[in-house]
Amino acid sequence: MAPALEAQEPETVAHNNLLNILNDASHRSKVTVIGSGNWGSVAAKLIASNTLRLNFFHDEVRMWVYEETLPSGEKLTDVINRTNENVKYLPGIKLGKNVVADPDLENAVKDSSMLVFVTPHQFMEGICKRLVGKIRADAEAISLVKGMEVKMEGPCMISSLISEQLGINCSVLMGANIANEIAVEKFSEATVGYRHNREVAERWVQLFYTPYFIVTAVQDVEGVELCGTLKNVVALAAGFVDGLQMGNNTKAAIMRLGLREMKAFSKLLFTSVKDSTFFESCGVADIITTCLGGRNRKVAEAYAKFGGKRSFDELEAEMLQGQKLQGVSTAREVYEVLSHRGWLELFPLFSTVHEISTGLLPPSAIVEYSEKLPRSL
Numbered sequence: 045m046a047p048a049l050e051a052q053e054p055e056t057v058a059h060n061n062l063l064n065i066l067n068d069a070s071h072r073s074k075v076t077v078i079g080s081g082n083w084g085s086v087a088a089k090l091i092a093s094n095t096l097r098l099n100f101f102h103d104e105v106r107m108w109v110y111e112e113t114l115p116s117g118e119k120l121t122d123v124i125n126r127t128n129e130n131v132k133y134l135p136g137i138k139l140g141k142n143v144v145a146d147p148d149l150e151n152a153v154k155d156s157s158m159l160v161f162v163t164p165h166q167f168m169e170g171i172c173k174r175l176v177g178k179i180r181a182d183a184e185a186i187s188l189v190k191g192m193e194v195k196m197e198g199p200c201m202i203s204s205l206i207s208e209q210l211g212i213n214c215s216v217l218m219g220a221n222i223a224n225e226i227a228v229e230k231f232s233e234a235t236v237g238y239r240h241n242r243e244v245a246e247r248w249v250q251l252f253y254t255p256y257f258i259v260t261a262v263q264d265v266e267g268v269e270l271c272g273t274l275k276n277v278v279a280l281a282a283g284f285v286d287g288l289q290m291g292n293n294t295k296a297a298i299m300r301l302g303l304r305e306m307k308a309f310s311k312l313l314f315t316s317v318k319d320s321t322f323f324e325s326c327g328v329a330d331i332i333t334t335c336l337g338g339r340n341r342k343v344a345e346a347y348a349k350f351g352g353k354r355s356f357d358e359l360e361a362e363m364l365q366g367q368k369l370q371g372v373s374t375a376r377e378v379y380e381v382l383s384h385r386g387w388l389e390l391f392p393l394f395s396t397v398h399e400i401s402t403g404l405l406p407p408s409a410i411v412e413y414s415e416k417l418p419r420s421l
């Protein structure tokens with residue numbers, strides 16, 4: 045005989061209804077990661093550990109792969125789905141069985157309400173164009189992309205590009221996040237920048253937060269995103285200093301001067317940018333980690349060692365095996381803004397980095413502008 049049902053308190057019924065809704069897969073948010081490079085793959089791993097654990101996310105995480113054929117003749121997507129590893133961009137790390145690689149961009153985003161953008165910034169405009177009309181109208185986006193576009197009208201942050209082209213809200217996540225370290229679960233922090241809605245920010249924090257990846261939200265999209273973008277220019281300067289063996293004091297000076305220009309540039313572009321943002325993980329901490337251990341620093345070091353005689357493109361292809369630098373194109377983009385607005389003299393570090401990376405100045409020029417430094421930034 046079936047056991048008699050006990051009468052339930054109204055709160056218990058409401059609670060059980062809520063649990064049923066949460067357990068009903070159709071009510072759960074689906075997540076797609078757009079990008080599968082070094083950081084894209086780690087982001088998918090972090091997210092996949094949380095979607096399995098938290099009821100309000102759908103377990104499966106789709107990861108869009110820019111398809112390529114490996115030297116073995118196999119497609120990268122097939123290998124990721126067979127081995128659960130991104131053998132090209134994050135070898136040796138299991139992504140989680142619930143990560144599904146998908147080379148079809150449209151298919152990858154079609155049911156998702158949470159879109160995580162994480163590709164090198166130069167590909168974002170093309171990706172957004174392909175996504176127009178293909179995503180859910182109620183989707184929320186977050187950009188992990190460190191970079192910006194410069195248009196006729198002026199600079200355009202990647203979060204704005206996403207919002208404007210796709211008609212959706214876009215937050216950002218930046219921080220001191222060298223992907224290979226997070227992949228092996230070493231402790232680090234990150235910053236979510238959000239525009240208006242604190243609840244949306246909290247949902248993003250939940251999607252990324254783990255005991256070894258501490259995420260804090262601040263209401264300053266532009267400040268957080270400009271920190272992540274501009275620190276790549278400072279990292280090139282730090283690399284030049286390393287290549288010329290100028291020592292720790294010089295490198296620390298470059299980091300301080302770089303942070304000062306980052307803050308001044310951000311505040312000239314957006315008056316809303318908050319001073320406190322520069323003390324979050326996306327600010328001072330990202331400057332430190334990138335200038336110590338990032339790819340921009342590493343390739344700039346080699347560039348200086350070769351006295352500027354080998355191009356960044358050549359060194360990038362040789363040293364990074366398909367991974368992409370963001371600093372050189374960002375330095376050019378920043379330079380365009382500075383020239384256009386008549387601000388070049390206010391930003392000697394930023395402009396000198398561009399002039400060195402294009403071969404106009406030798407790497408040693410990185411400390412030769414110091415007498416020209418304005419005192420008022």
Ligand SMILES: NC(=O)C1=CN([C@@H]2O[C@H](COP(=O)(O)OP(=O)(O)OC[C@H]3O[C@@H](n4cnc5c(N)ncnc54)[C@H](O)[C@@H]3O)[C@@H](O)[C@H]2O)C=CC1
Pocket residue numbers: 079080081082083084085109110111133162163164165167188189190191221222223224366367368369370
């Ligand atoms: N790797 C890291 O430690 C971190 C990277 N970031 C940022 O994340 C963003 C993505 O970087 P990663 O994931 O490291 O990428 P990556 O530099 O490792 O890989 C390059 C990616 O670009 C893809 N790709 C190549 N050609 C393409 C095309 N024509 N269209 C679309 N995709 C193409 C490749 O398939 C690959 O997935 C960048 O803005 C970077 O600054 C942020 C924090 C840490």
Ligand SMILES: O=C(CO)COP(=O)(O)O
Pocket residue numbers: 190219220221222223276279330333334337338339340341369370
């Ligand atoms: O953004 C990064 C760390 O936060 C990675 O920097 P690199 O692209 O120079 O490796």
